[in-house]
Amino acid sequence: MYIYADNAATTKMSRAAIEKMTPYLAECYGNPSALYSLGQRAKDALEESRETVARLIGAEPREIVFTSGGSESDNQAIRSAAEAGAKKGKRHIVSDAIEHHAVLHTLKRLEREGFEVTLVPVTPEGIVEPDVVRAAIREDTCLVTVMTANNEIGTIQPVKEIGKICRARGVLFHTDAVQAVGHIPLSVGELGVDLLSASAHKFHGPKGVGFLYAKRGTPLANLIEGGAQERGRRAGTENVAGIVAMAAALEEAVAGIERNAKRLIPLRDRLIAGLSKIPHGALNGDPVRRLPSNVNFCFEGIEGESLLLLLDDRGIAASSGSACTSGSLDPSHVLLAIGRPHGVAHGSLRLSLGEDATEEQIDYMIEATSDVVSYLRGFSPVWHDLADRKAEFVL
Numbered sequence: 001m002y003i004y005a006d007n008a009a010t011t012k013m014s015r016a017a018i019e020k021m022t023p024y025l026a027e028c029y030g031n032p033s034a035l036y037s038l039g040q041r042a043k044d045a046l047e048e049s050r051e052t053v054a055r056l057i058g059a060e061p062r063e064i065v066f067t068s069g070g071s072e073s074d075n076q077a078i079r080s081a082a083e084a085g086a087k088k089g090k091r092h093i094v095s096d097a098i099e100h101h102a103v104l105h106t107l108k109r110l111e112r113e114g115f116e117v118t119l120v121p122v123t124p125e126g127i128v129e130p131d132v133v134r135a136a137i138r139e140d141t142c143l144v145t146v147m148t149a150n151n152e153i154g155t156i157q158p159v160k161e162i163g164k165i166c167r168a169r170g171v172l173f174h175t176d177a178v179q180a181v182g183h184i185p186l187s188v189g190e191l192g193v194d195l196l197s198a199s200a201h202k203f204h205g206p207k208g209v210g211f212l213y214a215k216r217g218t219p220l221a222n223l224i225e226g227g228a229q230e231r232g233r234r235a236g237t238e239n240v241a242g243i244v245a246m247a248a249a250l251e252e253a254v255a256g257i258e259r260n261a262k263r264l265i266p267l268r269d270r271l272i273a274g275l276s277k278i279p280h281g282a283l284n285g286d287p288v289r290r291l292p293s294n295v296n297f298c299f300e301g302i303e304g305e306s307l308l309l310l311l312d313d314r315g316i317a318a319s320s321g322s323a324c325t326s327g328s329l330d331p332s333h334v335l336l337a338i339g340r341p342h343g344v345a346h347g348s349l350r351l352s353l354g355e356d357a358t359e360e361q362i363d364y365m366i367e368a369t370s371d372v373v374s375y376l377r378g379f380s381p382v383w384h385d386l387a388d389r390k391a392e393f394v395l
Helices: 013-019 037-055 070-087 102-113 130-136 159-167 240-255 259-276 304-313 333-337 359-378 379-385
Strands: 066-068 094-096 116-120 141-145 172-176 195-199 212-213 281-283 294-299 348-352
Touching: 013 240, 013 294, 037 066, 066 070, 070 094, 070 102, 070 141, 070 172, 070 212, 094 102, 094 259, 102 116, 116 130, 130 159, 141 159, 159 172, 240 259, 259 281, 259 294, 259 359, 304 348, 304 359, 359 379
Parallel strands: 094 116, 094 141, 141 172, 172 195
Antiparallel strands: 066 212, 195 212, 281 294, 294 348
């Protein structure tokens, strides 16, 4: 049995997306900026896709900018808000400690450029509390950026409530919705956001394409200079094939949100219940306010890397956190932020389910994880110290 349980890292392209994409690779391959008919056919497909994406998130087509993915969208949103704020003498930004590195690293760079950043703490369940954000906003705050759902522990943030606070204070609000778009109901109007980032490969579209929603009137600065594509907001010939595939994938994903959640949540909870029986392990993130597909655990006395390799031998593709930091030896900043000690954070496991998950697969993952954890603990000096009471258990 082979189980792909790393859908938070990337998803398999849907058949609808592939079928939509193919003609724009082999037949309608024109440059959408060209005036001849082949180019104009590509232009029509581009604008039709823009209308589709806008409709599915409750936006206007002119508010959608096509990008290379979530990281670029995050960078453009944050740097645009910072640049606009600086012109008004506002150089303070509020975010939180569990954001994706596309956000955190951009904020670090802005700090080097003279901006001040406040990272508010989260609860032990990984929730950003609106009152904490309210207290952090100052007269010189130009931006608040809080993700819709966490990529590692799956917690869904109270973005709507934070959006109300930002509107009342006249502060731009950005949300990294890369893990949320296509998986939970989402409307930019209801959320009250000015800027929103998304990436196609998280909802069964292709890699290398995404979009940035920028509310009409929100200032947007270029990251990439060159031509006048995307109304002059993002230079470079548009990835028409990727964009039309993204629109098709998003339409299919949004149509299936309710059905998929109804099916996945019981499977997710079955997996959580089974893994909870492993001694000295703990669920990371809120047990209810989390993505339908996300399960994240820490197991004391083991290393996550060994756990992943042995699970792979058992036919299970999983991760220990963000795919963007898989080469790092440091423990997850998200797990540290919710209070997990370094040693415990190293023994983490993220299983993110696909829509085709089955009870048989869930039970196999529970059995395999339990076996591998027991095996690793059998020769772990850390575990033996804990078992012999030479050290204290945390979990």
